[in-house]
Amino acid sequence: MxxxxxxxxxxxxxxxxxxxxxxxxxxxxxxxxxxxxxxxxxxxxxxxxxxxxxxxxDPRAAALRRGRSGVVGVVMEDRLADAFRDPMNVAMLDGVADEAGAAGASLLLLTESGGELSHLTSAPMDAAILVGCSTRIDESVDRLRLRGLPVVAVEAEERAGVFTIGLDNRRASAEGARHLRSLGHERVAVVALPLQPSSGSAPLPADWETRTTSHTALERLRGVRDVYPEFDGAVATGSTVDAGLEAGRLVLSLSPRPTAVIAQSDLLAVGVLRAAEEAGLSIPDDLSVLGFDGIRPELVRPWDLTTLVQPAQEKGRAAGAAVVRLLAGEEPAAASFTCQLHVGRTTGPVTRSLPS
Amino acid sequence: MxxxxxxxxxxxxxxxxxxxxxxxxxxxxxxxxxxxxxxxxxxxxxxxxxxxxxxxxDPRAAALRRGRSGVVGVVMEDRLADAFRDPMNVAMLDGVADEAGAAGASLLLLTESGGELSHLTSAPMDAAILVGCSTRIDESVDRLRLRGLPVVAVEAEERAGVFTIGLDNRRASAEGARHLRSLGHERVAVVALPLQPSSGSAPLPADWETRTTSHTALERLRGVRDVYPEFDGAVATGSTVDAGLEAGRLVLSLSPRPTAVIAQSDLLAVGVLRAAEEAGLSIPDDLSVLGFDGIRPELVRPWDLTTLVQPAQEKGRAAGAAVVRLLAGEEPAAASFTCQLHVGRTTGPVTRSLPS
DNA sequence: AGAGAACCTCGAATCGATTCGATCGAACCG
DNA sequence: CGGTTCGATCGAATCGATTCGAGGTTCTCT
CATH class of the missing domain: 1.10.260.40 (lambda repressor-like DNA-binding domains)
Structure with a gap:
């Protein structure tokens, strides 16, 4: 034997x-x-x-005959370690695994890194879920559609042939901004997620609207602009605390110094909080900080971060469910999610202080 | 078109x-x-x-004809969200993806959760990597070997037909323990990783050696025993800060209170540090805490944790490389990794204080 | 110019299972 | 006791590509 x-x-x-x-x-x-x-x-x-x-x-033979391999591809832009560093991605993936797994499918991890689209063409899968999408998504989608695969995209621009799971990034971002304005803040700065696949830490360019390929970053920026027509900011190199720290130093050195910082993710926000700490600022008296995502409190400790809580796992479940339904030949119901403002203790009213 | x-x-x-x-x-x-x-x-x-x-x-047809699908399965015991909560797993997976990806293979995520071994049988893959293995590994390995798939296991007991990537858990753990003893600690307690697939938070049972199915947890416990024949402890519910906090409270309430706690992962150690904080203990004067893993300092902040740094990504690379070589019909070179003690500021000499 | 080499292209077998319609036998009913 | 029906089993076609050896053409060298 x-x-x-x-x-x-x-x-x-x-x-x-x-x-x-x-x-x-x-x-x-x-x-x-x-x-x-x-x-x-x-x-x-x-x-x-x-x-x-x-x-x-043999699953290979069965897959050929059945026309189904029981595999759903999950396409991420980043390196795996980077993607998984962001708790939102992990939560989402967990949601996907839940739904897809219940339907008997396994997840195939794919990355678009280095323009290597060959995997998208040669990997055996029945459908694909695109996460953390940018404009480069188009190329990938074309490849996948050409193979006749159903495609689900999370937080992407609507596009023919792709089922999109939405998140109200713009509205939520605007809501956060309004919260700040109601506290009296007039000089706000944004610490943005990378606008393009591999951009370095830098001031926010004036023409960000045309130069941004990341749908999520773009929508959130627009949300801010809906409330603050003029704002300054910096672009981070990723959604990490370190990147936030770096970008945070940048925006805190602006003059006049902003009284509030809008970070596009909670990890970035934590970095900004550290930068503030470094600069000897007290939170929220000297500086208000707003996050986005609503990661587990333990990761933000000791702060109670004001942030927009998004249902990441639900997003994943919806994506998984959509794929399952598409594979069954049904038309999935449109799915769009909403963020909720959690008011913590990192934002507060503007205090009249001497400009530094 | x-x-x-x-x-x-x-x-x-x-x-x-x-x-x-x-x-x-x-x-x-x-x-x-x-x-x-x-x-x-x-x-x-x-x-x-x-x-x-x-x-x-069509990749399905190609896979059948070629007898290769270009997919490597990664089998984890946990739910994905739990597995990815642990930075070590992420780093390892990243290493695997590196090597496997370079050889043109993609990763298929599989879990053993709920005794669902059916995926192991029906998923199209060319080889499998087992991570976070327990004794239940045997069943999985049998299934996989029956299909004729090469199997690589990370941190598992040596087993025929399985190529194992080793880590010197026992030796490293003993080294950490010796470090504590050299500081004068005599009463140490261990906060252990789950000994079995789904055990609750509980005191460390006396018969842990026979009841533990997690190879990693077992070896690390043995390492401690090599130095401290007698020790007390608690078992956590997972490798998370929260689980460490809970287990930490447990061990800190022992009397006499231990002067040092050996946590089996850095996340657990952070939890223990918080429990100590809660209890009003100062580190390292009132309590020394030792971790294991060497996660990014940013996750341990503000402490500088004394810990055993393991080369997680390298482990992953080795696993990936081994799979690639096995698929090529070659015999991979044995791979075993070593941890290194990083002495931080969470361990210090015993101070003569009044017993609480 | 003829032999041989080099280079393309083709036919046919094969990978290993799934599935549908047909067949066969037995039990059941009147 | 014959016809019918139901259930189990079988044959053959099929899924879509890959691969190997054979065949045909053109080019080169002497």
Whole structure:
């Protein structure tokens, strides 16, 4: 048995069938369990399988015949370590795994890094979910659609042939900005997520609207502008605390110094808070900081961050459910999610202080 | 074109070949690029493909014929969200993705949750990497070996038919313990990783050695025992700060209170540090805390944790490289990694204080 | 110019299972 | 006791590409 397991030639269903004295079709039925097979026959087949060290039907062959491989691709732009550094992505993926897994599908991790689209073409999958999308999404979508695969995109621009899971980034961002304005803030600065695949830490360019390829970053910037037509800011290199720290130093050195900073993610916000700490500012008296995402409080500790809480896992579930439905040939219901403002203790009214 | 893309029946290689006026075999060569095909023919085929909206050879069929699907399964025990909450797993996965990706393979995420081994049997993959292994690994390994798949396990007991990537958990843990003893600590307590798939927060049972199914937890416990034949402790529910906090409270309420706590992961250690904070203890004067892993300092802030730094990403790379080599039919070189003690500021000499 | 080499292209077999319609036998009914 | 029905089993076609050896053409060298 063990010998068989290590020898090169795996037994095939046909071999099992022969040993069991039945036809290959019957053996197949015995394994899939779907067809009408007598209990006696099934057992005979299973016994033969065990004797031969047969591990069940080859998924590759089954996939070809069925036209389904039971695999859903998840396409991320980043390196895996970067993508998973962001708790929102993890929560989302968990949601996807939940729904897809319940439907019997596994997740195939794919990245677009380095313009390597070849994987998108050659990976066996039945559908794809695009996350953390940018404009470069178009190329990927084309590849996938050409293969006839259903595509679901999370937080992307609406696009023909792609089912989109939405998040009200613009509205939520505006709501956060309004919160700040109601506290009297007039000079706000934004610490933005990367506007393009690999941009460095830099001041926010004036023409950000035309230069941004990240849909999420763009919408959130627009939301801010809806409330503050004029604002300054910096672009971070990623959604991490370190990147936030770096960008935070940048915006805190602006003069006049902003009285509030709008960070496009909670991790960035934590970085900004650290930068403020470095600069000896007290929160929220000297500086208000607003985040986005609503990550677990433990990661923001010791602060109670004012932020826009988004239902990341739900987004993932919706994406997973949409894929499942698309695969079943149904049209999924439109799904769009809403963020909720959590007012913590990192934002407060403007205090009249001497300009530094 | 767009019509073709959305219509049900995808064109096949044969259709493309016919339109291009060549045989299917030639068309195949034209796509794979491997065979000798004249430039003119190739272009004719590619043009025909474009005209038909053909997205390239169907990976399912290719996988069957070639006997390779270009997919490596990564099997984790946990729910994805739990697994990715641990930075070590993420770093490792990143390493795996690096090596496997370079060899043209993608990663398929699989979990053993709920005894659902069916995915292991039906997922199309060429090899599997087992992470965060327990004794339940045996069942999974059997399934995989039966399918004739090469299996690589990270931090698992040596086992026939499985290539193991080792980590010197026992030695490292003992080294950490010796560090504590050299500081004069005699009463130490351990905050252990879950000993079994789903155990609750509880005191460390006396018969841990026989009851532990997690190889990593077991080895680290043994390492401690090598130095401290007697020690007390608690078992956490996972490798998270919250679980560490809970278990930390437990061990700090022991009497006599330990003067040092050995946590089996840095996240747990942070939880213990918080529990100490709660209890009004000052670090390291009232309590020394030792971690394990060496996660990014930013996650441990503001402490400088004494810990055993393990090369997680390297582990992943080694696992990835091993899989690649196994798939190539070669015997990978044995790989075993070593942790290094980083002495931070959470451990210090025992101070003679009044017992509380 | 003829032999041989080099280079393309093609036909046919194959990968391993799934599935549908047909067949066969036995039990059931009147 | 014959016809019918139901359930189990089987044959054969099919999924869509890859691959190997054979065949045909053109080019080169002498």
């Amino acid at each position: 063990s010998d068989t397991a290590t020898s090169g030639a795996r037994p095939t269903l046909a071999a099992v069938a022969e040993l069991a004295g039945v036809s290959a079709s019957t053996a197949s039925l015995a394994f899939s369990g779907s067809g009408p097979v007598s209990a006696a026959t099934r057992e005979r087949v299973l016994a033969a399988a065990e004797q031969l060290g047969y591990g069940g039907p | 767009s019509d073709t893309a959305t219509s049900g029946a995808r064109p096949t290689l044969a259709a493309v070949a016919e339109l291009a006026g060549v045989s299917a075999s030639t068309a195949s060569l034209a796509f794979s690029g491997s065979g000798p095909v004249s430039a003119a023919t190739r272009e004719r085929v590619l043009a025909a493909a474009e005209q038909l909206g053909y997205g390239g050879p």
